[in-house]
Amino acid sequence: xxxxxxxxxxxxxxxxxxxxxGELSRLLRDIGIAAKIVNREVNKAGxxxxxxxxxxxxxxGEKVKKLDVFANEQFIAALKxxxxxxxxxxxxxxxxxxxxxxxxxxxKYVVAIxxxxxxSNIDVNVSVGTIFAIYRRIxxxxxxxxxxxxxxxxxxxxxxxxxYGSSAMLVYTTGKxxxxxxxxxxIGEFCLSHPNLTIPKNGKIYSVNEGNYLHFPxxxxxxxxxxxAEDAATSRPYSSxxxxxxxxxxxxxxxxxGIYIYPTTTKSPKGKLRLLYECNPLAFIIEQAGGxxxxxxxxxxxxxxxxxxxxxxxFIGSEEMVDKAMEFLKASVALESK
Ligand code: AHG
Ligand code: MN
Ligand code: MN
Numbered sequence: 001x002x003x004x005x006x007x008x009x010x011x012x013x014x015x016x017x018x019x020x021x022g023e024l025s026r027l028l029r030d031i032g033i034a035a036k037i038v039n040r041e042v043n044k045a046g047x048x049x050x051x052x053x054x055x056x057x058x059x060x061g062e063k064v065k066k067l068d069v070f071a072n073e074q075f076i077a078a079l080k081x082x083x084x085x086x087x088x089x090x091x092x093x094x095x096x097x098x099x100x101x102x103x104x105x106x107x108k109y110v111v112a113i114x115x116x117x118x119x120s121n122i123d124v125n126v127s128v129g130t131i132f133a134i135y136r137r138i139x140x141x142x143x144x145x146x147x148x149x150x151x152x153x154x155x156x157x158x159x160x161x162x163x164y165g166s167s168a169m170l171v172y173t174t175g176k177x178x179x180x181x182x183x184x185x186x187i188g189e190f191c192l193s194h195p196n197l198t199i200p201k202n203g204k205i206y207s208v209n210e211g212n213y214l215h216f217p218x219x220x221x222x223x224x225x226x227x228x229a230e231d232a233a234t235s236r237p238y239s240s241x242x243x244x245x246x247x248x249x250x251x252x253x254x255x256x257x258g259i260y261i262y263p264t265t266t267k268s269p270k271g272k273l274r275l276l277y278e279c280n281p282l283a284f285i286i287e288q289a290g291g292x293x294x295x296x297x298x299x300x301x302x303x304x305x306x307x308x309x310x311x312x313x314x315f316i317g318s319e320e321m322v323d324k325a326m327e328f329l330k331a332s333v334a335l336e337s338k
Contacts (some may be wrong), residue, residue, distance in 0.1 A: 003184070003189075003191040003192070004043075004190075004191065005181075005189040005190065005191055006029075006032050006131070006170060006190035006191070006192070007029060007032075008187070009179065009181070009192055010025045010028050010333060011025060011066040011176065012030060012321075013025075013176075016118060016174065016176055017166060017174070020033070023084045023107075023108055023109065023156060024084070024109070024134070024157060024317050025081075026082055026083075026084050026231065027082060027084040027085060027109055027111070027134060027158075027258065028158065028160075028172065029082075030073070030078045030079060030081070030084070031078065031079075031111075031132060032079065032170060032190055033078055034074045034075045034077070034078035034079075035130060035162040035168070035170055035190075036168075036183065036188065036190075036237075037074050037125060038071045038074050038075075038115075038116075038130065038162070038164070039068075039086050039162070039164050039168040039183060040303040041067060041070055041202035042067060042122075042128060042164040043044075043164075044238070045067060045122060045123070045125070046125060047284050049229075049259075053322060062069075065309065066122075067116055067119075067128075068115060068116035068119045068122070069091060069092065071115035071130065071235075072090055072091075072093070072113075072115040072218045073114040073192065074113050074115075074132070075088075075090070075111075075113055075132075076088055076090070076097060079099070079111055080099055080101070081103070082103075082110055082332050083101075083103035083106075083107060084104070084107050084108070085099060085104065085109050085110060085111050085140075086098070086099050086100070086104055086109070086110060086137055086142070086143055086144040086148070087109050087110045087111075087137075087143055087144025087145070087148055087149070088110070088111050088112075088113065089110070089111075089113070089149050089277065090113050090114075090115060090216045091110075091113070091114045091115065091273070091277055091309075091310050093276065094113060094309075095308075096144065096145070096146060096149065096272055096308065098143025098144055098145070098262075098328075099143055099144070100143035101144050101325050104268070105141075107137070107144075107313075108136055108137055108327075109134050109136060109157065110134070110135050110136075110137050110148045110313075111133070111134055111137065111224055111248045112132065112133045112135070112276045112277040112280075113130065113131065113132045113133075113277050113283075113323070114129075114130065114132075114274070114277045114278050115130055115132065115133040116128055116129075117131050117161075117245055117246055117247045117278065118243070118244060118245020118247060118248060118335050119128040119129065119247065120244055121243070121244055121245050123213070123310050126243060126244075126248075127163055127164060127165035127166075127243060127247075127248040128163075128247070128248075129162055129163045129164060129210065129246070129247025129248060129251075130159050130161060130162040130164075130246050130247070131159075131160075131161045131247060131276070131277055131278055131281050131282060132158045132159065132160055132161070132244075132281060133148065133153075133156050133203050133276065133277060133280055133284070134156065134157045134159065135148060135151050135156060135157060135280040136150065136156070136157055137157070137306070141161060143315060146308065149276060149308060150152045150303070150306060150311060151305070152301060152302055153275075153279075153280035153281075153283055153284060153300055153302070153303065154194075154301045154302060156174075156175075156280060156281065156284045156301075157174065157289065158172060158173065158174040159172065159173055159281035159282075159283065159284040160172025160173065160281065161247045161250075161251070161281065161282070161285065161325070162247075163247050163248055163251050165182060165248060165251075167182050168182070168183035168190075169181065169183070169190075169193070169194075169251070170183075170190045171197065171240035171251065171254075171285065172193070172285070173284060173285050173289075174290040175284075175288065176197070176208035176288075177197075177289075178197040178198075178254075178285055178288045178289045179192060179194065179195055179197065180192075180193055180194030180197050181193060181194075181197065181328075182194075182196075186300075196285055197255075197289050198289050198290045199253070199254045199255075199286060199289040199290055199291040199317065199318055199320055200256070200257030200320075201257075201290070201318055201319050202257060202318050202319075202320040202321060203253065203256060203257025203258040203259065203317065203318040203321060203324040204235050204236075204237075204238045204239055204256075204257065204258070205238060205239050205241050205252070205253055205256060205257065205258030205259070206224070206227045206238050206239075206240055206241075206258060206259050206261070206321070207240070207241050207242045207243075207249040207250075207252075207259065207260040207261065208220075208224065208240075208257060208261040208262070208263070209241060209242060209244070209254060210224065210240065210242070210262070212265050212267075215265035215266040216263050216264075216265060216269055216297075217263060217329065217332070218262060218332040218335075218336070219325075219328040219329035219330070219331065219332035219333065220261065220263045220325070220328070220329065221298075222328045222332060223261075223324065223325045223328040226318050226324070226328065227240075238258075245252055246260065246262070246278060247283070249296070250282055250286065250316060250317070251330075253318070254285075254286065254289055254291070254317075255317075257318045257321075258264050258316075258318060258321065259316070259317035259318060259321035259322055259325060260314070260315075260316050260317050261314070261315050261316075261325065262313060262314045262316075263292055263296065263313045263314075264296075264313045267312070267317040269296070270310075270311040270312065271311045271312050271313035271314065272321075273309065273311060273312055273313075273314050274301065274302070274309055274312075275303060275305055275310045275311065275312045276305060276308060276309070276310065279293070279300050279312050279314050279316075280301065282316060283301050283314075283316060284301060286316050286317065287301065288324055289321070289324035291314070291316070291317055291318055291319055291322070292317070292318075292319045292322040292323070293312045293314065293315070293316040293317075294316075294322060294326060294328060295314065295315070295320070296313050296315055296329045297326070297329070297330075298311065301314070333338060
């Protein structure tokens, strides 16, 4: 069988876009290249100690960077050089990074990115990821502005994630389904391995940080108890699986079916995850795969955004499971207001 690389696939799909002159294709290609560089570093993470690079400086006398900072720099450099992006919003930067250069003078897009998701797993050889969202700019020229990012998730032109796991995989959507590509290290290419990914309507996995249980809203507590209850007809109890890298948890649930929850807690009353570069892109992908993503009440993609690092609670995954969790939330809110 002949393999199809990410590059070939993107070019073939270019015809799907009205007016597309290849800019989006180039942007996706640039992200793919940066992802390969990040993957290379992620794969070497465990070697840092024995190579004596653990201190402040490495053997070349360069400062050793944390992987999340390194990943951030790689994606920014690739997007700056590519010329299709007029601003970047990153989890690692307080403010947006406008790009106003000779190569980017016709740039139509802005990119929001979580360069390294699951940073607590970097040093323990557990999967991490990258999440990105692409919007068409609203402003007309020069470097992009905040307002280019203050668009609802429904306006995303494309979104994707890379998972640096037992294999590296890039999964993305442009609103016409979801496709997954696995990196073949022998040829250094992402190859189409998961065409037309769909998430099962129902699943047997729930993913939530149960350590925060006491601080969860009542409806979430009750839904967790529901997941743990014995019921043969609905294959309960479900299995609990929580990696702590949202990308990895949501990727697994996309393939197997399941729900991932990061609710509000008494400590983080707005939730923990960020709307712009975590929840919106993941919601776009999961919806495109036939699943659902809400904040417990409202569809994530329709949420208004007024701050770059705005937080939101997240209920995402198999449609029937998200619906069930929302039923519990609704019932307990109704009870509380009595
Ligand atoms: P990041 O590493 O980009 O800060 O994101 C981590 C996120 C998400 O990926 C993960 O599911 C969640 O935070 C884990 O949070 P807890 O440790 O609070 O469970
Ligand atoms: Mn993250
Ligand atoms: Mn991060």
